[in-house]
Amino acid sequence: MSAVVRNNVRIRGSGPKTMVFAHGYGCDQNMWRYVAPAFEAQFRTVLFDQVGAGGSDRAAYDPAKYASLSGYVDDLIQIGEQLGLRDTVFVGHSVSAMIGVLASIAAPGLFGQLVLVGPSPRYVDDGDYVGGFSSPQVDELLDFLGSNHMGWSNTMAPAIMGNPDRPELGEELTDSFCRMDPGIARDFARVTFTSDNRADLALVSVPTLILQCSDDVIAPTPVGEYVHRHVKGSTLVHLRASGHCPNLSAPSEVIAAIRGFV
């Protein structure tokens, strides 16, 4: 099956270079709706949904394939192959920052630069390493997701049926934001929050920008600093924006930081 269809790939903008945007756990490519358009004048932009999220083909969800990040990494590389992408700028949020790191190692030449927004190579504390969460806390999240299918079912999922707050974006609006199959959401949460890719950071060989939010409880500042220390020659920018989703809460700050890098 075509990766472009499977991952609901959307291509906009034009320019000699391409910028690939990858959304993290909990949402879909709408996550980039206030950031990606700012680059459409200079870049071709490629946005996609991880399998199970947004407008992706849910029939393509194979629990064995997506039992680790490598399934998502393979998808990203396949999208790159099918679109003939070389030397692109990769912008990944949250878990997809690490998916981009892994893809850059597995497919040299695909990405010329990495922008990691709120990256975390490991969410669970381990000895001296501070990930921000204990193992039982991650289990609590997984249990919560497992027992909350009612509030998270396909028909009840947080959905918007028109009347967006920002009518200027209304025409792009699909029938909902952040749709995710509840079962897949739980699997993806498990893969995300139990991942450990600390050893891969040293293998990154392309210029890398790390955007660290203030007061991000999912990927706290020590984690961003850890990534900065372990990715050779990387640049760390502390954003004033608080929370885990600066691409939504402070898009202009994110846009400025990316502009300064590319």
Next chain:
Amino acid sequence: MTEDYEDLYRNAPFAYVSLDADGRIAMANDTLADWIGCPAHDLRGQRFRDLLTVGTMMHYETSYSPLLAMQGHFDEASLDLRTADGGKFAVFGNARVVRDADGQHLATRLALLKSTGRRLYEREILDARDRSETTERATQATLATERETSELREQFIAVLGHDLRNPLASISSGARLLQRDLRPERRTRLFEAIQGSVVRMSSLIDNVMDFARGRLGAGIPLDLRPDVMLGPILEQVVTELRIGVPDRAIETAFALPEPIRCDPSRIAQLVSNLLGNALTHGAKGEPVRMRAGVDGATLTISVANGGAPIPEPALARLFQPFFRGEVRPSQQGLGLGLHIASEIAKAHAGTLGVTSTPAETRFTFRMPLHLPGS
């Protein structure tokens, strides 16, 4: 009456909480304070996410927060509040972002509805769904077994028709030939051939009957005798089988001086099935070698033949009913012989095993001389 708006806010059956643009609590009502066991004024300045259990908070930060930013509201969010005594308080929450005339984010208002009972109900529904899925899987498994059995049955009937007709046709043509005026030695050979076909049909019918019984749940019935002299019984089986294949060599080596506790006719059937199998599938130019003896407290009977070895994948399935290796219809039995032999071995608390090499294929039956519990 006249409603007191302030009291309505403070003591409403909903918890109300207003957050500033930074997500910190600007105001909360007494209902919320009461639910979580913390004075309302102490809540001011705290982050809303810090009121949540860690699991809920992770979900809130990754899923509900983005929704608020994008669509300005969320509805029916399942959330767990942390209570002062370390417990959880389940709520449903709706939220609305308040903006000024320029679209600047001023505040977020949340209304939370107690849903502890509802949450239990959901849990029960989920548990019921899980149970129903388990039942469904079991039903599917039963259905699959039934389908398999039904396929086996059809196969069985087809094979039965075919395999009983073959010896029957031989008997029929033999009988027609006997009507003619033949030399005595030719008559004897014809008679032996007919006898051979009768033995084969009779053994097929025995197997079919035993298989049907086994499938019906009764297992292979044994008629155990305490002191069976097996040697002569095995000789008799060999003699009967030789009639059908006068040109084949069957070498025997029996050392069975002591009486043995077993079902003699079942052991004869087991051996007959093994010999029949070896004569059918073994290389025609090589003898079939049969050995029987007692080693310590174990009776061992083995039957070996030459010819191409049995492929590895087939070995594991040899003792399943209707297993017939490659399809060579001209020389097939029902595919029940080895299955029945293996069942007879089990009924005697014994085993039937096979080894297959380019040198020989050997089936070995072993049973304890002293049956457990006897």
